[in-house]
Amino acid sequence: MVIKEMGGKPMKAMAVFAFCIEYIKDKVVERLRQAIHGLDDDDIHWVVTVPAIWNDQARQFMIEASEKANIGKDNLTLALEPEGAAMYCKYLAMDKKERGDETELKAFDENARFMVIDLGGGTIDITVSEVLATGQLREIYNATGGPWGGNYINDQIIKTLKEVIGWSVMGRFKSDDFDEYLELLRDVEQRKRSVKHNSEFSLKISKDLQRKIEIPDSHKKDVQKEKKSIKLSASLMKKIFSSSVDSMMKHVEGLLEKTETHGVSTILLVGGYAASDFVQRAFREKFHKKYRIIFPLTPDMIVLKGAVITGQLVEAIVGRMAKYHYGFGLSTEAVSGRIISIGEGGEKTFFPLIKKGQKIKVGDVVTEYEVVLKAKSKWANLEVYITEEDEPRNVIDEEHFTKVGSINVKLPKFKKESILVLTISYDETEFNVVATDRNTGRCFVGNCRFLDKDINLKSD
Numbered sequence: 001m002v003i004k005e006m007g008g009k010p011m012k013a014m015a016v017f018a019f020c021i022e023y024i025k026d027k028v029v030e031r032l033r034q035a036i037h038g039l040d041d042d043d044i045h046w047v048v049t050v051p052a053i054w055n056d057q058a059r060q061f062m063i064e065a066s067e068k069a070n071i072g073k074d075n076l077t078l079a080l081e082p083e084g085a086a087m088y089c090k091y092l093a094m095d096k097k098e099r100g101d102e103t104e105l106k107a108f109d110e111n112a113r114f115m116v117i118d119l120g121g122g123t124i125d126i127t128v129s130e131v132l133a134t135g136q137l138r139e140i141y142n143a144t145g146g147p148w149g150g151n152y153i154n155d156q157i158i159k160t161l162k163e164v165i166g167w168s169v170m171g172r173f174k175s176d177d178f179d180e181y182l183e184l185l186r187d188v189e190q191r192k193r194s195v196k197h198n199s200e201f202s203l204k205i206s207k208d209l210q211r212k213i214e215i216p217d218s219h220k221k222d223v224q225k226e227k228k229s230i231k232l233s234a235s236l237m238k239k240i241f242s243s244s245v246d247s248m249m250k251h252v253e254g255l256l257e258k259t260e261t262h263g264v265s266t267i268l269l270v271g272g273y274a275a276s277d278f279v280q281r282a283f284r285e286k287f288h289k290k291y292r293i294i295f296p297l298t299p300d301m302i303v304l305k306g307a308v309i310t311g312q313l314v315e316a317i318v319g320r321m322a323k324y325h326y327g328f329g330l331s332t333e334a335v336s337g338r339i340i341s342i343g344e345g346g347e348k349t350f351f352p353l354i355k356k357g358q359k360i361k362v363g364d365v366v367t368e369y370e371v372v373l374k375a376k377s378k379w380a381n382l383e384v385y386i387t388e389e390d391e392p393r394n395v396i397d398e399e400h401f402t403k404v405g406s407i408n409v410k411l412p413k414f415k416k417e418s419i420l421v422l423t424i425s426y427d428e429t430e431f432n433v434v435a436t437d438r439n440t441g442r443c444f445v446g447n448c449r450f451l452d453k454d455i456n457l458k459s460d
């Protein structure tokens, strides 16, 4: 829970994380307010991404840090980074499909299996996912790669510089002129990004440092001192990149041989380090014959964009289709239009509410009805039935219908008639039916679980 700042001073991790989140949040809100007039804090839902391997404690830590940064739990979703990447890639139109004379771009097919390799600064994380019929993603294999991320290259370059310039000289340079030292690190990062297969690496060096350089024999072949800079040879750069890329290739190869990953057809490379020419070459060379390899245009933005998509899905997850017809089973004396008179006993009529094949979204109100309910007794029991038939019959029988739930509605004492507004909403595993009495405002809640077909009654 304690981390050290660059100068070595211990600080509370929570304070640092909360500060960083709040800083980013304020910047984003400030920018959004320029674009959207009257934006409230509550209008924004925040998604914080975390590595898949994090445990519950670490996640809880992020939730608390976000709360300290004034992002309430209600407005917060934690998303797993590889899931975000996979989600984005699912939405990428990257499959070329022939249609007559024309070709069109489309996203993954149902059951497609793909590997996402997230090449970040610190680590390389690998997951394998499958596209389900519902359009959702299922993770079929989760493996963390290893510490061969992009920062490893910088470390190796700095290590070489230290060997050439001298560890103590570099140490003094760092403590005497920290700004200058940071500038050097930034320069390493910047120049590293454009290193290509076969290109040399040259770095501007201050005059002061330049004077102190005496290239040792061991490095004469690969390092040269120039007027204002120091140059590393292409073969040395290749060696440095290979130390990371080779380990990563070996690891991926091993994973693709596992039974769990059978059927993988596509490899997606995301994360900043996926932009490296060395990485791209290595993957193309090794895997292009058997797999489709995809490097998105802005690899460092993919997790972020996927997280935004995931955030949108919190409210309205992938559309699904109703598997059955849903409706009330009523012992009616008469159903005319929206007027239902409930009788006792006798056969039950099916009063359809949701059609089979109708598109439904999690959390959405599926349908809204207004019915006039008349009954002889104080309580009316509305039973919910499902049927699988394409065209539902009128009369309910055991063979074709299954009871999945019910709502008890209390009718006003004297009139025994109510105007009910029925709202039906759908969440992950069940339909919720709410009947609101328009006159009394009283709500009756029933729900039907269509998974275990349990009857669950919550009245009032």
Ligand SMILES: Nc1ncnc2c1ncn2[C@@H]1O[C@H](COP(=O)(O)OP(=O)(O)OP(=O)(O)O)[C@@H](O)[C@H]1O
Pocket (backbone or CB within 6 Å): 119, 120, 121, 122, 123, 149, 150, 151, 152, 189, 192, 193, 194, 270, 271, 272, 273, 274, 275, 276, 277, 299, 300
């Ligand atoms: N063109 C490039 N060539 C080589 N490396 C690059 C290039 N562009 C970015 N990188 C490297 O990618 C890394 C950053 O990637 P990314 O933004 O995905 O990391 P991160 O998500 O912050 O890190 P992590 O996932 O490890 O927490 C850095 O090490 C950076 O040097």
Ligand SMILES: [Mg+2]
Pocket (backbone or CB within 6 Å): 081, 118, 119, 120, 121, 271, 303
């Ligand atoms: Mg990352």
